[in-house]
Amino acid sequence: xxxxxxxxxxxxxxxxxxxxxxxAGVPFFSCTSPALPEGVKDExxxxxxxxxxxxxxxxxxxxxxxxxNLIIRNKEYPIDNIKLTIENEILTDSTGQGDMAAAWxxxxxxxxxxxxxxFDEKIYYYARKVKWYMDGEEFQVLRKERDMxxxxxxxxxxxxxxxxxxxFGSEKSGIMEAMVLGEKGNLGQENKLLFQIMGISxxxxxxxxxxxxxxxxxxxxxxxxxxxxxASGIFAAVAMVFYGGLTGNQAAAVRAVIMFGVSVGALLGKxxxxxxxxxxLAAILILAESPLYLYDSSFLLSFxxxxxxxxxxxxxxxxxxxxxxxxxxxxxxxxxxxxxxSSISVWSILLPITLYFFCELSVWGFLVNLLILPTVGIxxxxxxxxxxxxxxxxxxxxxxxxxxxxVLIESYIQGGKFLQELPVFLWITGRPQLWQCGVYYGILALxxxxxxxxxxxxxxxxxxxxxxxxxxxxxxxxxLAALGLSLFLLFFRPLEGSLxxxxxxxxxxxxxxxxxxxxxxxxxxxxxxxxxKAGQYRILPFLKEQGIRQIDGIFxxxxxxxxxxxxxxxxxMSRDRKTGLKIDRLFLSKCKETEKQREKLEKAGKEAxxxxxxxxxxxxxxxxxxxxxxxxxxxxxxxxxxGSQALLAEAEGFSFLFTGDIEGRGExxxxxxxxxxxxxxxxxxxxxxxxxxxxxxxxLNVIRPEAAVISCGEDNLYGHPHQELLxxxxxxxxxxFQTENTGAVSVVxxxxxxxxxxxxxxxxxx
Numbered sequence: 001x002x003x004x005x006x007x008x009x010x011x012x013x014x015x016x017x018x019x020x021x022x023x024a025g026v027p028f029f030s031c032t033s034p035a036l037p038e039g040v041k042d043e044x045x046x047x048x049x050x051x052x053x054x055x056x057x058x059x060x061x062x063x064x065x066x067x068x069n070l071i072i073r074n075k076e077y078p079i080d081n082i083k084l085t086i087e088n089e090i091l092t093d094s095t096g097q098g099d100m101a102a103a104w105x106x107x108x109x110x111x112x113x114x115x116x117x118x119f120d121e122k123i124y125y126y127a128r129k130v131k132w133y134m135d136g137e138e139f140q141v142l143r144k145e146r147d148m149x150x151x152x153x154x155x156x157x158x159x160x161x162x163x164x165x166x167x168f169g170s171e172k173s174g175i176m177e178a179m180v181l182g183e184k185g186n187l188g189q190e191n192k193l194l195f196q197i198m199g200i201s202x203x204x205x206x207x208x209x210x211x212x213x214x215x216x217x218x219x220x221x222x223x224x225x226x227x228x229x230x231a232s233g234i235f236a237a238v239a240m241v242f243y244g245g246l247t248g249n250q251a252a253a254v255r256a257v258i259m260f261g262v263s264v265g266a267l268l269g270k271x272x273x274x275x276x277x278x279x280x281l282a283a284i285l286i287l288a289e290s291p292l293y294l295y296d297s298s299f300l301l302s303f304x305x306x307x308x309x310x311x312x313x314x315x316x317x318x319x320x321x322x323x324x325x326x327x328x329x330x331x332x333x334x335x336x337x338x339x340x341x342s343s344i345s346v347w348s349i350l351l352p353i354t355l356y357f358f359c360e361l362s363v364w365g366f367l368v369n370l371l372i373l374p375t376v377g378i379x380x381x382x383x384x385x386x387x388x389x390x391x392x393x394x395x396x397x398x399x400x401x402x403x404x405x406x407v408l409i410e411s412y413i414q415g416g417k418f419l420q421e422l423p424v425f426l427w428i429t430g431r432p433q434l435w436q437c438g439v440y441y442g443i444l445a446l447x448x449x450x451x452x453x454x455x456x457x458x459x460x461x462x463x464x465x466x467x468x469x470x471x472x473x474x475x476x477x478x479x480l481a482a483l484g485l486s487l488f489l490l491f492f493r494p495l496e497g498s499l500x501x502x503x504x505x506x507x508x509x510x511x512x513x514x515x516x517x518x519x520x521x522x523x524x525x526x527x528x529x530x531x532x533k534a535g536q537y538r539i540l541p542f543l544k545e546q547g548i549r550q551i552d553g554i555f556x557x558x559x560x561x562x563x564x565x566x567x568x569x570x571x572x573m574s575r576d577r578k579t580g581l582k583i584d585r586l587f588l589s590k591c592k593e594t595e596k597q598r599e600k601l602e603k604a605g606k607e608a609x610x611x612x613x614x615x616x617x618x619x620x621x622x623x624x625x626x627x628x629x630x631x632x633x634x635x636x637x638x639x640x641x642x643g644s645q646a647l648l649a650e651a652e653g654f655s656f657l658f659t660g661d662i663e664g665r666g667e668x669x670x671x672x673x674x675x676x677x678x679x680x681x682x683x684x685x686x687x688x689x690x691x692x693x694x695x696x697x698x699x700l701n702v703i704r705p706e707a708a709v710i711s712c713g714e715d716n717l718y719g720h721p722h723q724e725l726l727x728x729x730x731x732x733x734x735x736x737f738q739t740e741n742t743g744a745v746s747v748v749x750x751x752x753x754x755x756x757x758x759x760x761x762x763x764x765x766x
């Protein structure tokens with residue numbers, strides 16, 4: 001049988017081969033860490049390379065180096081691309097793209113995601129051929145403009161950025177730089193959030209929209225300037241390749257450049273341009289260059305959107321023969337109808353991808369896209385023209401052409417702020433399993449195939465007049481039922497077991513999550529002294545991945561920063577409506593030493609709409625079959641660590657003991673209570689990150705845990721966990737899980753069994 005679109009089949013086969021080879025651990029197709037020359041690890045070295053990307057921030061600059069070499073005893077050792085982070089005071093102002101540079105510092109492996117839902121730096125950078133991090137202590141430019149093409153692109157980018165800043169002002173120029181130049185360093189977290197709330201983050205990415213407007217716009221201008229068709233097409237294609245490189249050669253931009261080149265080639269060669277074949281060719285070429293893009297959200301979203309337009313739209317909404325309306329109202333209605341159809345087609349493909357990578361949806365995103373997408377072309381042209389005219393001494397012409405862009409950006413911002421104040425603006429959905437996504441796509445493909453067959457049968461019938469096409473009676477009801485089932489399965493988030501407790505890896509800090517029902521949880525502590533913004537980048541992503549929309553209560557053991565700063569972030573984000581997460585209650589304990597910190601946290605809790613409760617010895621929180629009993633503190637005048645809350649969580653005959661940083665007098669009181677009441681536990685959260693001064697032999701002899709979890713940061717300044725503590729646990733044959741080695745540790749209760757799993761493996765405790 002002859003395959004109608006061989007490139008489509010080849011793309012599917014190639015993607016499947018990449019997945020299988022990756023599962024087999026073949027280095028080029030997996031995230032296997034590359035090796036460094038012997039003796040280099042944990043040592044400072046000299047690195048040389050060509051700067052191909054430069055991201056400037058307030059205090060630091062990230063330089064990306066290619067054609068990189070390690071210099072060891074005057075010998076060069078080629079290694080993969082490096083992301084070099086260097087303080088701005090060390091970096092020379094003249095450093096630019098295309099320069100050959102040298103840096104001195106320690107080369108480090110890119111870490112994997114330590115928790116479910118956390119951004120996976122390793123996959124992201126490996127897909128972009130960056131395999132190492134380096135903190136530069138010294139830096140020097142060896143040769144200016146070693147790569148002339150990169151240097152020219154860099155100079156043009158910097159000049160356009162200055163022009164945009166001049167005519168758009170500091171507040172709006174960050175958005176325009178992201179749209180026109182792919183430069184998001186000045187975008188700001190507030191603007192990113194607003195675009196996320198509106199569901200239009202894709203507007204900020206260089207994509208097919210940009211290439212279509214700029215490429216074909218340039219082609220038409222050249223034709224009107226009486227340039228030959230062939231020369232116009234070639235010049236426009238070369239210009240778009242250059243523009244793609246200028247904006248960073250991201251997957252969406254490269255895909256658009258390839259498809260634009262194919263369309264120009266078809267035009268010049270007087271051949272038919274096949275949308276799906278061009279898309280497949282782009283996928284094959286990008287994945288051949290970097291197979292790990294197969295797991296990258298930007299790649300999948302870009303190709304998924306085009307696939308929706310190319311494969312879904314023609315089947316769901318086949319073209320109709322009707323006279324186009326000449327009046328304005330008719331055109332608006334026709335455009336709106338076309339927009340709805342296109343959005344449905346795109347989102348039918350993108351929905352599982354969005355849920356899988358972002359674990360939440362913009363509630364109003366569908367409607368906002370219908371209103372905003374028609375204006376993107378105006379915004380893009382205004383930004384590019386304003387950036388070019390802003391380079392001239394006379395600012396007025398640039399300001400004139402920037403007016404439409406300024407008005408549109410301001411309307412975007414105000415629209416985002418309006419949506420942010422609505423009762424529901426972001427809906428946390430959780431991450432679907434791959435089998436759920438597979439079932440959804442399988443049902444969708446079956447429905448599209450069936451409808452396509454029906455259309456072909458109708459088109460084959462020779463009728464002079466066909467008032468309505470023939471559709472089997474069972475198809476509408478059956479397709480709706482199948483679609484409803486696929487959506488239900490896609491959004492279905494059953495809880496693993498009857499109870500799930502997860503000890504997150506927050507570096508040098510503590511955070512545990514107790515789940516008893518889907519969508520809700522309790523947290524015990526949440527903070528870190530070694531990870532920046534642990535609440536925003538580690539705790540919240542985990543909660544979203546689990547589909548948790550409401551925290552029933554947060555227990556704060558004590559007020560040290562490594563237990564509380566992440567909680568403060570969550571409260572502030574909830575208060576400022578930067579997340580759809582709700583926090584119902586805070587459970588605090590009084591301690592005279594940290595009274596000011598407690599008052600600050602209590603104020604933040606009240607501003608976020610949380611109720612405040614105080615825990616002490618004997619306090620109990622119950623929900624269904626879960627009981628959380630506070631064993632300490634008994635008094636307020638103990639030192640902060642000594643007065644930590646000690647909590648015993650019990651469910652279905654299993655128990656967990658959470659001990660905060662308890663030690664000294666506080667641990668003595670806990671020991672007495674456990675002895676008097678015969679308290680034991682199955683899982684112990686070891687106190688004070690494994691300090692030698694906590695979790696004494698006497699306490700271990702009384703509570704007799706089967707397993708112990710130690711939450712601490714890799715290579716932390718305190719040397720946690722201490723060897724004395726580890727020996728105490730090992731002597732009693734207590735199974736040990738250290739978050740800096742295992743990542744997040746999840747404990748699931750199911751059928752009289754405790755299953756312990758973590759980011760890097762799985763084991764059982766009977």
